[in-house]
Amino acid sequence: MVTTGRRLRDDGWPAGVNTVVVMLDGAAAFQSLEPAGLNISWGAYLGMPNQILMSGALAEIGPRIATARSEAREKHGWIMDSYILKRTS
Numbered sequence: 001m002v003t004t005g006r007r008l009r010d011d012g013w014p015a016g017v018n019t020v021v022v023m024l025d026g027a028a029a030f031q032s033l034e035p036a037g038l039n040i041s042w043g044a045y046l047g048m049p050n051q052i053l054m055s056g057a058l059a060e061i062g063p064r065i066a067t068a069r070s071e072a073r074e075k076h077g078w079i080m081d082s083y084i085l086k087r088t089s
């Protein structure tokens with residue numbers, strides 16, 4: 001399912017779905033989820049010189065992605081990011 005940060009935050013993990021792609025998320029909505037059993041692949045400035053890619057178990061890397069996101073936004077003055085969440089168990 002392709003969705004928005006607001007939907008993910010407001011509605012939680014969509015029923016019957018193992019993979020969620022999130023766009024239009026200005027506030028790292030992945031932090032609102034129970035991280036157990038979820039993997040995240042996050043990318044900012046995709047296809048651009050400043051591209052940043054981070055992936056791993058949401059429980060471990062989620063906080064680091066949130067930090068990297070706010071630092072990059074501070075550094076460049078803007079950010080565009082998207083991510084894929086996969087339920088592994």
Ligand SMILES: C[S@@+](CC[C@H](N)C(=O)[O-])C[C@H]1O[C@@H](n2cnc3c(N)ncnc32)[C@H](O)[C@@H]1O
Pocket residue numbers: 022023024025043044045046047048080081082
């Ligand atoms: C208005 S939507 C456009 C979506 C996409 N272009 C489409 O046609 O479906 C903007 C969102 O696209 C994603 N996006 C656009 N450019 C991006 C980039 N270079 N790197 C990562 N995500 C990007 C971000 O999630 C952003 O919030």
